Amino acid sequence: MAITRIIFPRLILLLFVVLGVAIITFTISHLIPGDPARMIAGDRASAETLENVRRNLGLDRPVVEQFTIYIGNLLQGDLGTSLRTNRPVAADIRTFLPATLELGTVALFIALCLGVPLGVLSAVYKDGPIDQIARTVSVCGISMPVFWFGLILIYVFYAHFQILPGSGRLAMGIVPPERITGFLLIDTLLQGRFDAFCSAVYHLILPGFVLAFANMGVITRQIRASMLDVLQEDYIRTARASGLRKGVIIFNYALRNALIPSITLLGLALGDLLYGAVLTETIFAWPGMGTYVVTSIQTLDFPAIMGFTIVASIGYVLINLLVDLAYMLADPQIREV
Amino acid sequence: MNGSKWKSIGVALLLASTPLSGAIAAQDVLVLARAEDPPTADPGVEISNSGYTLIYAAYERLVAYKGASTEVGPELAESWTADDAGLVWTFKIANGHKFDDGSPVDAAAVKFSFDRLMKLKAGPSDAFPVLKEVEVVDPQTVRFHLTAPFAPFISTLAVSGAAIINPKVMAHEKDGDMAKAWLAEHSAGSGPYRIASWERNQSIVLDSNEHYAGAKPALKQVVIRIVGDVSARRLQLTNGDADIIEQIPLDQAEALQKDASVVVESNPSMYVNYIYMNNRQPPLDDPKVRQAISYAVDYQGIIDGIMLGQAKQMRGAVPSGMWGHDPQGFQYTYDIEKAKALLAESGKSNIHLTYTFSQADPAWEPVGLALQASLAEIGIKLDLQSVADTTKRELAANGKFDLAPGAWTPDFADPYMFMNYWFDADKMGGPGNRSFYSNSKVTDLVREAGSIVDEAKRKTLYVEAQKLSTEDAPYLYIMEKNDIFARRAAVKGYVYNPMLIQVYNFGTMSKTE
Numbered sequence: 001m002a003i004t005r006i007i008f009p010r011l012i013l014l015l016f017v018v019l020g021v022a023i024i025t026f027t028i029s030h031l032i033p034g035d036p037a038r039m040i041a042g043d044r045a046s047a048e049t050l051e052n053v054r055r056n057l058g059l060d061r062p063v064v065e066q067f068t069i070y071i072g073n074l075l076q077g078d079l080g081t082s083l084r085t086n087r088p089v090a091a092d093i094r095t096f097l098p099a100t101l102e103l104g105t106v107a108l109f110i111a112l113c114l115g116v117p118l119g120v121l122s123a124v125y126k127d128g129p130i131d132q133i134a135r136t137v138s139v140c141g142i143s144m145p146v147f148w149f150g151l152i153l154i155y156v157f158y159a160h161f162q163i164l165p166g167s168g169r170l171a172m173g174i175v176p177p178e179r180i181t182g183f184l185l186i187d188t189l190l191q192g193r194f195d196a197f198c199s200a201v202y203h204l205i206l207p208g209f210v211l212a213f214a215n216m217g218v219i220t221r222q223i224r225a226s227m228l229d230v231l232q233e234d235y236i237r238t239a240r241a242s243g244l245r246k247g248v249i250i251f252n253y254a255l256r257n258a259l260i261p262s263i264t265l266l267g268l269a270l271g272d273l274l275y276g277a278v279l280t281e282t283i284f285a286w287p288g289m290g291t292y293v294v295t296s297i298q299t300l301d302f303p304a305i306m307g308f309t310i311v312a313s314i315g316y317v318l319i320n321l322l323v324d325l326a327y328m329l330a331d332p333q334i335r336e337v
Numbered sequence: 338m339n340g341s342k343w344k345s346i347g348v349a350l351l352l353a354s355t356p357l358s359g360a361i362a363a364q365d366v367l368v369l370a371r372a373e374d375p376p377t378a379d380p381g382v383e384i385s386n387s388g389y390t391l392i393y394a395a396y397e398r399l400v401a402y403k404g405a406s407t408e409v410g411p412e413l414a415e416s417w418t419a420d421d422a423g424l425v426w427t428f429k430i431a432n433g434h435k436f437d438d439g440s441p442v443d444a445a446a447v448k449f450s451f452d453r454l455m456k457l458k459a460g461p462s463d464a465f466p467v468l469k470e471v472e473v474v475d476p477q478t479v480r481f482h483l484t485a486p487f488a489p490f491i492s493t494l495a496v497s498g499a500a501i502i503n504p505k506v507m508a509h510e511k512d513g514d515m516a517k518a519w520l521a522e523h524s525a526g527s528g529p530y531r532i533a534s535w536e537r538n539q540s541i542v543l544d545s546n547e548h549y550a551g552a553k554p555a556l557k558q559v560v561i562r563i564v565g566d567v568s569a570r571r572l573q574l575t576n577g578d579a580d581i582i583e584q585i586p587l588d589q590a591e592a593l594q595k596d597a598s599v600v601v602e603s604n605p606s607m608y609v610n611y612i613y614m615n616n617r618q619p620p621l622d623d624p625k626v627r628q629a630i631s632y633a634v635d636y637q638g639i640i641d642g643i644m645l646g647q648a649k650q651m652r653g654a655v656p657s658g659m660w661g662h663d664p665q666g667f668q669y670t671y672d673i674e675k676a677k678a679l680l681a682e683s684g685k686s687n688i689h690l691t692y693t694f695s696q697a698d699p700a701w702e703p704v705g706l707a708l709q710a711s712l713a714e715i716g717i718k719l720d721l722q723s724v725a726d727t728t729k730r731e732l733a734a735n736g737k738f739d740l741a742p743g744a745w746t747p748d749f750a751d752p753y754m755f756m757n758y759w760f761d762a763d764k765m766g767g768p769g770n771r772s773f774y775s776n777s778k779v780t781d782l783v784r785e786a787g788s789i790v791d792e793a794k795r796k797t798l799y800v801e802a803q804k805l806s807t808e809d810a811p812y813l814y815i816m817e818k819n820d821i822f823a824r825r826a827a828v829k830g831y832v833y834n835p836m837l838i839q840v841y842n843f844g845t846m847s848k849t850e
Contacts, residue, residue, distance in 0.1 A: 033727075033731045047768070087521060
């Protein structure tokens with residue numbers, strides 16, 4: 001019951017969020033001085049050509065009418081056609097979004113696998129050498145610019161030792177698997193393409209690690225802080241006094257409670273990973289949303305900008321919903337309320 | 338999972354990693370790495386050089402630039418004639434040219450391609466302002482009718498937009514789009530290559546076209562990889578994963594020159610950097626003020642300091658690689674005393690101007706800073722205003738600026754591209770006259786030169802127009818930039834043509850090694 005009570009209002013809210021985002025993005029992108037027709041037909045296009053391009057794109061109509069048409073199409077699931085690539089925006093997003101999501105998910109996985117144990121160790125052995133190392137590593141992660149760290153890794157592992165690829169999603173000679181989900185790790189396995197799967201894994205290592213590193217730092221610090229809080233609690237002392245094993249105390253009692261504040265952080269981190277992907281994607285020539293959006297903004301490709309913003313806002317709302325649901329699973333008190 | 342399964346995974350991982358060490362592509366595959374994905378490959382729509390790379394490889398035109406020269410010679414057309422008035426042009430199409438599906442290139446295909454171009458009426462159609470009709474005389478003969486004489490007509494037939502497209506492409510038409518969506522990422526031409534696959538923002542594969550009429554290319558495949566970061570591109574080149582890389586900053590080009598396995602191609606281009614001075618805006622409406630500013634620019638300082646020598650000062654509007662350039666033409670020099678004297682003559686003081694630029698060209702900001710420093714010497718205060726490129730274009734097109742940098746490359750090989758666009762009083766704003774310059778004598782000269790066919794006469798008119806306009810100093814003529822890219826030394830046979838920036842003669846290139 002409680003779960004439906006949470007989900008329903010959120011889904012209704014989602015509609016309003018999308019509409020609000022659509023209005024704001026549409027207004028802003030039309031307020032920016034600049035003429036997409038000029039970007040498409042060329043700087044030196046004659047007045048007639050510009051007029052013709054504007055007419056074809058519907059840019060000659062009043063802004064309100066353009067907006068109504070856009071929303072009408074949107075409700076039918078049509079995100080419009082990109083001004084720059086002449087392809088449907090939905091097709092462009094289907095092409096690029098899985099690459100970004102795949103990289104983001106892998107990065108989150110790496111960040112959790114490294115960040116959580118490091119945070120726990122760091123709290124348990126507070127001020128010891130492990131703690132010092134963990135803290136140094138997390139400060140490095142937070143403060144090192146992605147473009148710099150990424151290039152260093154490319155230089156070391158790709159250029160110098162030549163053991164890891166430095167760009168793209170697959171090795172040159174490998175034929176990409178047929179597109180089912182767009183996630184290479186899934187598509188390759190579905191089609192039994194083990195060679196392509198391995199190549200995809202190899203190509204994920206460096207960008208995944210670079211993207212994970214900054215978030216790992218945040219996760220480590222958060223886990224460490226909340227572990228330290230929890231370890232001070234009375235029930236931990238009681239557990240200790242009862243002679244429970246240290247491992248049981250740390251993992252069954254302390255960590256479970258310390259993880260609750262980290263769930264919000266995970267939601268934020270996921271958003272961060274998608275946003276941080278822009279730089280990582282550029283450095284690793286990763287064909288994801290980041291590059292697409294930046295180019296679209298530079299060329300005032302309204303439908304592409306709108307499409308991305310709407311998809312991203314839906315994503316954020318859904319992530320928030322997941323975070324709330326995860327809270328309920330982790331904390332019975334919230335479930336009861 | 339048992340032990341042997343783990344072992345097999347380990348072996349598979351090892352195998353998967355081997356292409357890395359053997360990453361150097363085969364001898365018949367060329368890999369080009371560049372920063373951005375071409376928007377489309379549609380000759381009727383595309384206006385960017387990165388799109389031209391594909392269009393020139395996949396299509397042929399009636400005429401083509403001869404090797405490194407800006408003159409055109411036969412490609413699909415084996416010969417042509419024009420009537421005396423220059424209004425009717427008849428082309429004889431050579432036998433044996435075939436599209437990549439094996440169907441012949443004939444007069445109907447030529448008519449189809451130009452009808453499509455003019456119906457789409459996007460950017461590329463602007464190269465054909467006077468095209469009235471294309472008529473099929475017989476399968477091998479096609480006739481172009483013009484509404485008015487247009488001197489550069491024959492050279493406009495060599496541009497990307499004039500590519501001849503297989504009419505069968507209409508099978509892919511959707512909602513009356515003239516196959517625009519399909520041609521955006523496929524090709525239907527008779528050139529040496531065809532687009533085999535296009536993974537957006539990742540890679541484009543060009544396979545050789547088995548029906549190509551010319552000599553069989555040594556490179557069976559060309560792969561264009563999109564690598565956004567310049568350092569990553571550079572590492573791919575030095576590692577041998579890429580054979581050609583584009584968009585290299587000048588300092589990196591200098592560093593790459595020390596690598597013996599790499600050749601940095603730096604060639605004089607017709608890509609000019611100049612600065613629009615708003616001739617309608619006081620005090621810039623006074624020629625004396627514009628002349629004073631023209632004398633206050635440290636041209637050589639900009640070329641040596643900002644361009645590391647990879648450019649040269651412009652002399653008049655027509656660049657040195659184009660016919661119609663006047664090697665004896667007047668050139669402003671860096672002369673502060675003269676600038677001060679001219680400013681005093683003008684009677685203007687306390688001048689405060691704004692330089693509106695974007696980051697579209699990396700030289701624009703440092704050039705602005707240099708300008709700010711040298712104008713300060715003659716008492717002109719210059720503010721730098723950085724805006725988004727779309728905004729800058731809009732402000733420039735609408736004349737809402739004092740000074741703004743610009744970059745210009747010719748679409749077709751004719752001084753018309755500079756003179757008529759920059760100086761005709763009817764082309765103010767976006768179309769080309771971005772300084773809003775108006776001199777009826779100059780306008781008459783360039784219009785006459787644009788409508789007659791006699792090249793010697795045209796040259797005289799253009800030289801005269803350059804002389805007059807340079808005196809009026811509507812623009813600051815900064816520099817002709819070199820076109821720079823790097824290739825592995827093993828790549829042979831590249832021919833640089835200043836009209837074809839980012840376009841390669843893949844069909845006649847090869848790789849040793």
